[in-house]
Amino acid sequence: MLAGAVGLATAAAAGLLTTTAAQAAPGCGVDYTVSSSWPGGFTAAVAVTNLGDPLTGWKLTWSFTAGQTVTQLWNGSVAQSGSQVTVTNAAYNGTVATGGTVSFGFNGTWTGSNPKPASFTLNGVLCTGSVGGSPTPTPGDPTPTPTATPTSSPTPNDPTPSPGGPTPPPVSSVGGSGPYPAGYETVSNLDNHTLYRPASFPSRPLPVFLWGNGGCAANGTTALPFLREIASHGFLAISNGRPNGSGTETAAMLTQSMNWVVAENSRPGSWYYGRIDTTKIAVAGWSCGGLEAYEVSNDARVSTTMIFSSGLLDDNNDYQLRRLTKPIAYFVGGPGDIAYPNAMDDWGKLPSGLPAFMGNLPVGHGGTYGQTNGGEFGRVAVLYLKWRLLGDRTAGQTFVGGNCGLCANTQWTVQQKNLTL
Template sequence: MKLKRLIRGVATAGAGIVVAGALLVAPAAPAHAAPGGSGPYPADYETTLRLPRHTVYRPASLPTGLRLPIVAWGNGACRADGTLFEVFLKELASHGFLVIANGRPGGTGSTDAQMLIDAVDWAVAENSRLGSRLRGRIDTTKVAVMGQSCGGLEAYEVSDDPRVTTTGIWNSGMLSDADNGQLARLHAPIGYFIGGPSDIAYENAMDDWGRLPAGLPAFMGNLDVGHLGTYSQPNGGEFGRVGAAWLKWQLKGDAAAKAMFVGTGCGLCSGPWQIMRKNLT
């Protein structure tokens, strides 16, 4: 139960991870607080009355022809603050993704796994809704569910949704063997991004790794930074760089991003990351 207490209690510490930006309340206003990220499409966040319990990150300007895969994100501590991981999520969105975080900007209270499904449902609806500025701009065939710590448990819970293209588990792992049935329902490639042996979730994540379904494509990356990762560093630090690459490979088929994970000379095969792989080709 030690991990469970930390996952729920990290909200207080997590509040210092990132600094939330301005609150945007227009139902479909363009993002315009402070675009960021190292990708080709500087990204920001906004809110919408059609999805009132979430924060939506996207490129501030949408170039013609750009279609955004969907990334649903659950926060550490299952905290309902959609800007808790602002720097990191802007980085992901700046590479051409629609990232939808549980919770409003600066919000309080708790989230649940259903909110990740709500985010995906909203994005799918927006892609076809008359009057939506995102109409025809979302790739609804490419969906990632991801989360940090308690948010990772939320991602596990909904990963059996047939629309899910990939799952991302950040500083997280199943709390008990009673939850292992969720692992058996995984059907899409999964990436683990853990903070090394000093991460309170390390042992849980490694135990999950050994229980994954046979044949499931999987990546395990450990960076010795502990449970709070590098999320608050410029552009999300190493977690931002590697997370964006995972999404670019899994949701966009980017060959250069794939080379970071696959092959004997992969980009992460040497250096600070300690990696393991299963069924990655």
């Protein structure tokens, strides 16, 4: 985030953040949501609804009231001067139809308090949620007739807007054992990630599986067979890092993926438009990636957390366990896994009442991610996702009860807490 802040400041100083010339919006509404917050930082999602004539470019401005600072923004360009923030459309989302919604997100810093901005202005017009920019009647005026909220465009949290995106392009390296052969692709507006999806979309929206790699490696194809297997069962799996990429990934990249799926699901013109279930998101990771999954597991959009051969390295980070509220599952490589002691220590510190599964398979720290279809970890991960994100009770029997599918006549050693079907 510090690098993002420096980059933004440098761009603003160099005059690289330009303003798009566009017509004014006679009416607009803004939904500003703080989706995640931690000491000194936060993530926000912003959805702007155009209630006026179609726009070919937009500029949204607001002022922070408590000294907050934007450090990293996606789906737009940002400039901040003191408390005033200006966000301008990206090249791909400047066109907004009447009743249409455009979304972006950002990370920021705060101290003391983090109140929401009091007002927003779109292309110079105050956004009031109604046409004309004057929501408050003056004394003596008759009670105004409420303006109906447009329903033709989805909100960012709507998992099922009407699909209408273009035909998706082919994906690379198609395979997997599921009913929807899958491969991977990259997209320009999430270019530091690798997306695994079915070559042809199923009729239902795709639940989401977000993945952090072992070794904090920003290589999106490190676990290709494993991630492709998950996608072939009708999921959208997004890995930190480009295909065969280099460098180091961060937990913020998982949050970036979350914000991206919300924005793309509601963006007309995207081939993911209306095809992602943004109410069903799993965050997961292997080794270092598991530590990253812990960091973002308190995001309100997360449905479940999956920790693969990982555990907290420092007791000072135990607060990440105490704030868990959604089901969690551990898939560890047994006593020979270097992460085994840490994972078991975390298991003993989970909040009382939290639904949790612990499975140990004696394969060591390397897991089975590179085996055909992700090996046994791939098979079990798919079943867990079908249970938690698709509501498949049969798949849930793999994990629940004394006679669970992994409990007897398998190489797995299983522990359970507060699990019910």
